[in-house]
Amino acid sequence: MSESIERQGQSAVEVATPTRTRDIVKKYGFEFKKSLGQNFLIDQNILHKIVAAAELDGTKGALEIGPGIGALTQHLARSAGRVTAVEIDNRLIPILRDTLAGEANVEVVHADVLKLNLHELFAERFEGLSGISVVANLPYYVTTPILMKLLEERLPLEHIVVMIQKEVADRMAAKPGGKEYGSLSVAVQYYCEPSIVCTVPHTVFIPQPNVDSAVIKLSLREKPAVETRDEAHFFRTVQASFAQRRKTLMNNMSSWIGKDHRETLTSIMEGCGIQPSRRGETLSLEEFAKLSAALYDAGLGLS
């Protein structure tokens, strides 16, 4: 269900102002769908910050997920060599045809990004460019599945700069020791170096969401932050360590591996320099990697 629209020239009118956005919405009789996370940005300042963080230039490609009526797309078109914007809502396709009428380097693809073969899309759209980044104001209901798809599919990305719910951004960037640090922090930091670009009040959207937002920049590492014996085992170890946050590492590990292995687990943890009485939320990525490798070598938690 993919449909492409190539554009010619340069559009002059900014989409992301309160008046222009309201005019477009009225002109097309567009009704926002909460179920698709439709909150459109109306603040030029924030758009400039998002685009600046992505470090684009004419040799780079940008993938936008969910262009809406084209507020961010316009800015990307001016900064990147090529832009591909993937939008799920067919009612927005004719609107984008108008608002992006001037942008020669933009292609709109009508699809659900979660169902799209992004490797194929990248080969078709971004071949020959010097780098590709994802830049988006993400629909909040699918933020984590979208980001995990981008990371787990090992797409050749430089940066992911996305507006997401502030609470989720804080969890992604959290360091060990706090209540925000969890398996999402470990998964994101395994693949990327995260930094919060700015926090964003709910007043810069139409309609306004119920939560505050943040722009987070995830710079992809050349190789994962830690070495693992087996990646899937590493992530299973992390999941198990956070299974019940109030429990000690020992209790979480023995629920996963089996109560009859408590002695072995004690000596494995101590061998890694990790006190069994610690909680999962205090372990660094390096410690999770050490623990996973030792369990793996002992044949524990393999399936």
Ligand SMILES: C[S@@+](CC[C@H](N)C(=O)[O-])C[C@H]1O[C@@H](n2cnc3c(N)ncnc32)[C@H](O)[C@@H]1O
């Ligand atoms: C938060 S709005 C952002 C709109 C625009 N980029 C802006 O900043 O004003 C999220 C957009 O993602 C689209 N969307 C939601 N789920 C999607 C999916 N699975 N694949 C592609 N686009 C999706 C929505 O229709 C909406 O246009």
